[in-house]
Amino acid sequence: MSGIATGRRCAATVRAMAAMLMLGTGLSVSGCAGGAGFDGKSGMTTAGLPGKDETAGGGGATAAGMQNRTARPRDANAVIKAARALKASGKMVEAIALLDKAAATPGADPKITVERGLMKLEQGQVKEARALLLEVKPRAGGDWRVLSGLGVAYATEGDQRTAQRHLQEALKLSPGNPALLNNLAMSYMLDRKVEKAAELLRQAARTGQDSPEVARNLKLAMALKVSVEEAEARSVEVSPGSVTVVR
Numbered sequence: 001m002s003g004i005a006t007g008r009r010c011a012a013t014v015r016a017m018a019a020m021l022m023l024g025t026g027l028s029v030s031g032c033a034g035g036a037g038f039d040g041k042s043g044m045t046t047a048g049l050p051g052k053d054e055t056a057g058g059g060g061a062t063a064a065g066m067q068n069r070t071a072r073p074r075d076a077n078a079v080i081k082a083a084r085a086l087k088a089s090g091k092m093v094e095a096i097a098l099l100d101k102a103a104a105t106p107g108a109d110p111k112i113t114v115e116r117g118l119m120k121l122e123q124g125q126v127k128e129a130r131a132l133l134l135e136v137k138p139r140a141g142g143d144w145r146v147l148s149g150l151g152v153a154y155a156t157e158g159d160q161r162t163a164q165r166h167l168q169e170a171l172k173l174s175p176g177n178p179a180l181l182n183n184l185a186m187s188y189m190l191d192r193k194v195e196k197a198a199e200l201l202r203q204a205a206r207t208g209q210d211s212p213e214v215a216r217n218l219k220l221a222m223a224l225k226v227s228v229e230e231a232e233a234r235s236v237e238v239s240p241g242s243v244t245v246v247r
Contacts, residue, residue, distance in 0.1 A: 043217070044152045044183045076102075076109035083115060092123055110139040118149050126156050144173040144180070151183055160191035178204040182214055185221065194225045 079102040086095035099116040102108060117132035130153040133146050140146045147170035154163035167184040174180060181204035188197035201218040204211070 043213070044155065044186045076111045079112060080115050083119070087119065092119065095119060096123065110136050110141075114140055114143060114146055114149075118145065121149055121153055126153050129153055130157075142173055144170040144177070147173070148180055148183060151187065155183075155187045155190060158190075160187050163187045164191070176203070176207060178207045178209050178211060178214060181207075182211075182217060185217065189221055189224060194221055197221045198225065 079098065083095040083098045086092075086098065096116065096119050099112055099119065103112050103116055113132055113136040117129045117136065120132065121129035130150060133149050133153065137146050137150070147166045151163045151167035151170065154160070154166065164184060164187050167180055167187060171177065171180050171184070181200045185197040185200035185204070188194070188200065198218065198221040201214055201221055204214045205218060
């Protein structure tokens, strides 16, 4: 394989990883800090989206039910459930607006800010999401989703060292969590630590949760490893004297 072809392959792989990082935010959870599972999307996850049992009715929630929930902004669980139902029906903007309104209420529950941060992160509002998650972190009661969300935000912004620190802290709160292992692995891949990434993805695969996303990311890690090895081999073949510098 030529150096040009190898370079193109590496670039394509990195572009695919970047796309996953921005779009892969579909983790479903049971409860605020329960077990995790993926919900059909690849790459990194925000670890803050509802499980199938949490959106009872999902997009089919009645208008009256929505109105009742939004009328009680101090009922954090009801507001979050309503926001998740809106999101499930494709109304992400309305879901975030609902959370923003509830968060503006004096004495609003920190859980609402956590949900706002995670949804804004999924929406691509990374800077604002990071600010919200940093703000709520001291009041989140050791919620691993906050640390995971911060990890995704920093990774998206290119600060892999800070991303990895937050994701490692999250793993201390939720050991063996496959979503966290996946997120940390993706950050390692973006940091060119492919071997570490592959090992974490193998750990995630061994948790017994059949996740096609983890399997797909592991294949990506192995493909990237091959690309890097080919590029390194090619660089060794090219001697300094054979390179012509065009000025």
